Amino acid sequence: MLLKEKPVVVSRSTLKRLPLYLHLLEVLLAQGVEHVSCTQIAKEFDFDPTQVRKDLEVTGEVGTARIGFRVAGLVDSIKEFLGWNNAHDAFLVGAGNLGKALLGYHDFEKYGLNIVAAFDKDPRKVGSRIFGKEVLPLNKLPNLAKRMHIHIGIVTVPAEHAQSALDLMVGAGIMAIWNFAPAPLRIPSGVILENARLTQSLAVLTNNLIRHSNQGETYANRDVPKI
Amino acid sequence: MLLKEKPVVVSRSTLKRLPLYLHLLEVLLAQGVEHVSCTQIAKEFDFDPTQVRKDLEVTGEVGTARIGFRVAGLVDSIKEFLGWNNAHDAFLVGAGNLGKALLGYHDFEKYGLNIVAAFDKDPRKVGSRIFGKEVLPLNKLPNLAKRMHIHIGIVTVPAEHAQSALDLMVGAGIMAIWNFAPAPLRIPSGVILENARLTQSLAVLTNNLIRHSNQGETYANRDVPKI
DNA sequence: TAGATTGTTAATCGATTAACAATC
DNA sequence: TAGATTGTTAATCGATTAACAATC
Numbered sequence: 005m006l007l008k009e010k011p012v013v014v015s016r017s018t019l020k021r022l023p024l025y026l027h028l029l030e031v032l033l034a035q036g037v038e039h040v041s042c043t044q045i046a047k048e049f050d051f052d053p054t055q056v057r058k059d060l061e062v063t064g065e066v067g068t069a070r071i072g073f074r075v076a077g078l079v080d081s082i083k084e085f086l087g088w089n090n091a092h093d094a095f096l097v098g099a100g101n102l103g104k105a106l107l108g109y110h111d112f113e114k115y116g117l118n119i120v121a122a123f124d125k126d127p128r129k130v131g132s133r134i135f136g137k138e139v140l141p142l143n144k145l146p147n148l149a150k151r152m153h154i155h156i157g158i159v160t161v162p163a164e165h166a167q168s169a170l171d172l173m174v175g176a177g178i179m180a181i182w183n184f185a186p187a188p189l190r191i192p193s194g195v196i197l198e199n200a201r202l203t204q205s206l207a208v209l210t211n212n213l214i215r216h217s218n219q220g221e222t223y224a225n226r227d228v229p230k231i
Numbered sequence: 232m233l234l235k236e237k238p239v240v241v242s243r244s245t246l247k248r249l250p251l252y253l254h255l256l257e258v259l260l261a262q263g264v265e266h267v268s269c270t271q272i273a274k275e276f277d278f279d280p281t282q283v284r285k286d287l288e289v290t291g292e293v294g295t296a297r298i299g300f301r302v303a304g305l306v307d308s309i310k311e312f313l314g315w316n317n318a319h320d321a322f323l324v325g326a327g328n329l330g331k332a333l334l335g336y337h338d339f340e341k342y343g344l345n346i347v348a349a350f351d352k353d354p355r356k357v358g359s360r361i362f363g364k365e366v367l368p369l370n371k372l373p374n375l376a377k378r379m380h381i382h383i384g385i386v387t388v389p390a391e392h393a394q395s396a397l398d399l400m401v402g403a404g405i406m407a408i409w410n411f412a413p414a415p416l417r418i419p420s421g422v423i424l425e426n427a428r429l430t431q432s433l434a435v436l437t438n439n440l441i442r443h444s445n446q447g448e449t450y451a452n453r454d455v456p457k458i
Numbered sequence: 459t460a461g462a463t464t465g466t467t468a469a470t471c472g473a474t475t476a477a478c479a480a481t482c
Numbered sequence: 483t484a485g486a487t488t489g490t491t492a493a494t495c496g497a498t499t500a501a502c503a504a505t506c
Contacts, residue, residue, distance in 0.1 A: 017474090052475055058489095200433075
């Protein structure tokens with residue numbers, strides 16, 4: 005399989021569109037479709053075809069004029085590019101409701117993530133198992149993380165404990181943190197921090213909702229004293 | 232307090248930063264801090280102070296030179312702007328692990344979201360309660376949604392059933408959909424769709440992880456949140 | 459007053475979109 | 483061949499950042 009030279013710089017926007025393409029491509033692959041054009045992919049998502057072409061460029065796959073790209077090739081290359089070919093072992097700190105849900109979401113393995121254990125400071129949770137995974141006390145994290153070569157740490161504790169959870173994991177050599185707490189976190193340089201903040205997505209939704217229901221009476225013409 | 236004229240167009244980027252500011256401001260408010268400057272807020276998140284100022288502009292709040300903005304005023308105005316003052320009732324379709332977690336995450340009420348019931352096609356789940364909330368059969372959704380004036384629908388079904396779940400809710404008059412399925416969804420015009428896709432966030436994380444371990448290639452990091 | 463901060467306009471930067479030659 | 487599609491360069495658009503006068 006011929007790969008062309010990949011662009012040196014990949015934007016976060018591109019990175020976020022790749023999983024969308026991948027999901028579609030896997031459906032096509034399962035249907036036995038062999039080739040797909042950027043135009044077809046773009047139509048599916050209402051994107052610009054040129055944008056899709058530029059996005060796919062990062063995978064190094066080359067297409068064929070009039071035919072498009074090999075579906076199987078794209079699936080492989082996107083997975084490889086995202087690091088989803090082999091799952092990375094991860095520890096999760098905070099076995100609350102959100103933490104439990106993530107522990108039970110086995111699909112993550114398809115996305116390069118394998119949560120191997122949970123940690124919690126609550127002694128009543130420690131010792132139990134959630135979806136077959138042990139809940140351990142926080143003080144066991146450092147040694148275990150080193151011994152098991154854990155790459156990813158997931159933070160699902162309340163906002164006020166997020167920084168100390170992160171510090172504990174970084175101190176244990178974990179270099180990539182997936183944070184679900186709505187708190188600004190400080191990281192040493194070299195550590196990767198990705199925030200999966202549901203509240204940001206919710207903010208966009210609820211703001212749109214009230215704007216739509218306020219229709220007409222826009223918020224642009226109100227310089228009325230507020231009581 | 233006088234509100235100034237607000238910008239007519241608000242970018243999605245701005246909308247997503249507001250919950251970050253809000254969280255910080257609520258902490259400051261609890262600490263009894265009365266005023267805060269954009270410079271201070273910016274420092275907390277490693278943002279540009281001008282960006283913070285522009286973001287806050289959308290709330291209509293006015294600051295005072297040398298003093299900054301009233302913390303209490305900002306908290307109120309951001310909440311109002313995001314529609315987080317009063318919770319919107321929501322139905323959730325798909326009582327799997329992720330659905331369960333969302334049902335148990337009572338903090339959503341702080342973010343304008345009140346999940347009142349869940350729906351599932353699995354007869355074994357129907358009739359049970361999850362965190363006190365009833366699990367009902369899908370066919371009861373349309374009537375109930377209309378009777379209860381439900382505004383928001385949450386989709387936590389597998390990707391292949393996401394479109395039909397959405398269609399069911401939109402048919403029942405629900406105008407805003409919060410989608411967790413990794414599938415491209417079609418909506419009629421006028422309906423609000425917001426995708427809360429964890430896989431996108433995960434893609435950024437795992438890609439960063441393998442690129443760090445591969446060292447060598449350079450990638451854009453301009454849009455990476457510096458939190 | 460002096461100087462930090464607001465509010466606003468202009469410059470910069472990067473991502474998206476348009477244009478088009480090359481290709482199959 | 484004819485025409486759809488790739489790959490690439492240029493134009494556009496929008497968000498971020500810089501500059502600076504007004505203000506307290």
